Amino acid sequence: MFVGQYNHNLDNKGRLAVPAKFRKELKKAVVTQGLDNCLVLYPQKEWQKVAQKFSSLPINKANNRAMSRFMLAGATEVEFDGQGRIILPEYLRKFAGLSKNVVIAGLYNYLEIWDEKDWNEYKAKTEKNSTDIAEALSDLNSSVSL
Amino acid sequence: MFVGQYNHNLDNKGRLAVPAKFRKELKKAVVTQGLDNCLVLYPQKEWQKVAQKFSSLPINKANNRAMSRFMLAGATEVEFDGQGRIILPEYLRKFAGLSKNVVIAGLYNYLEIWDEKDWNEYKAKTEKNSTDIAEALSDLNSSVSL
DNA sequence: AGATAAGTGGGGATAAGTGGGGAAAATAAT
DNA sequence: ATTATTTTCCCCACTTATCCCCACTTATCT
Numbered sequence A, B: 001m002f003v004g005q006y007n008h009n010l011d012n013k014g015r016l017a018v019p020a021k022f023r024k025e026l027k028k029a030v031v032t033q034g035l036d037n038c039l040v041l042y043p044q045k046e047w048q049k050v051a052q053k054f055s056s057l058p059i060n061k062a063n064n065r066a067m068s069r070f071m072l073a074g075a076t077e078v079e080f081d082g083q084g085r086i087i088l089p090e091y092l093r094k095f096a097g098l099s100k101n102v103v104i105a106g107l108y109n110y111l112e113i114w115d116e117k118d119w120n121e122y123k124a125k126t127e128k129n130s131t132d133i134a135e136a137l138s139d140l141n142s143s144v145s146l
Numbered sequence C: 001a002g003a004t005a006a007g008t009g010g011g012g013a014t015a016a017g018t019g020g021g022g023a024a025a026a027t028a029a030t
Numbered sequence D: 001a002t003t004a005t006t007t008t009c010c011c012c013a014c015t016t017a018t019c020c021c022c023a024c025t026t027a028t029c030t
Helices: A044-055 A062-073 A090-096 A116-128 A130-140 B044-055 B062-073 B090-095 B116-128 B130-136
Strands: A002-009 A015-017 A029-033 A039-043 A076-078 A085-087 A101-108 A111-115 B002-009 B015-017 B029-033 B039-043 B076-078 B085-087 B101-108 B111-115
Touching: A002 A015, A002 B062, A002 B076, A029 A044, A029 A062, A029 A090, A039 A044, A039 A090, A044 A062, A090 A111, A101 A116, A101 B044, A101 B062, A111 A116, A116 A130, A116 B062, A130 B062, B002 B015, B029 B044, B029 B062, B029 B090, B039 B044, B044 B062, B101 B116, B111 B116, B116 B130
Parallel strands: none
Antiparallel strands: A002 A101, A015 A085, A029 A039, A029 A076, A039 A111, A101 A111, B002 B101, B015 B085, B029 B039, B029 B076, B039 B111, B101 B111
């Protein structure tokens, strides 16, 4: 499964090299918009599950419709070239505010793609509050033990 | 299981020799960010449990996402080279403020990795207040896990 | 003190990441 | 319909980082 974070560069053709360790577990993948202004990359299998979930949400709630459109309509299938790179279409790069320096993070069963600057800011914020967040978590869900 | 503390040196390639006594019980391991600014090293088995929990948190809550990113994206699978060393990636060294002198402490079912200076300060502080801290501990007898 | 194991440091081979050129395909224009 | 222009894709080459091995130093055990 996917863990860790890597700093890679987006070249001027919109190509992004997926870390070799992740690549091995990925043949086909789907990239779409994620929360907190990042992109998410699912292996084909995981994507099926996610898409299923969103498409089966009751459509009477406005929030459900919005979320489904966000995730499903924003999605693109990506393939790897000989060097293990994928092409991120312009609208996704724009959405996530990607310039050149990009962070690819493994979140166990999927990947996230961030603009490096945003990632660093988010990380700094989280680390500063990590103790509080951890304590709040364990209040809500006592089964999470560190 | 893991007990005791060792002072080791990080070389300029980011490598850290794991104490031989610990090494014997570890084939594969995962290092990630811990609370109080240290790194945590889990044996593969322990890690599976932890990762499972974090990866299955509902992603609709901001705190859940933050915590998952902290623990999962902060993690790295580490392997031992012929000399029993692991490589700590730059972002983890930076997170824990590791320079050269490092303390590796066994906490029964996992290891902690500290910058030596921080460790000494933390130790001094807690030893001075140990009785107070013990008093404030909630029900050690019940199922509370630290 | 000698022997053995553990920890530390560095160099060379190999793989991973990055950038760019050119062929093929698609689209658009005459 | 043919040509021209743009876009996509594949391949090659370079640079940088990672891994593996060897050698030295320090500590531990008998």
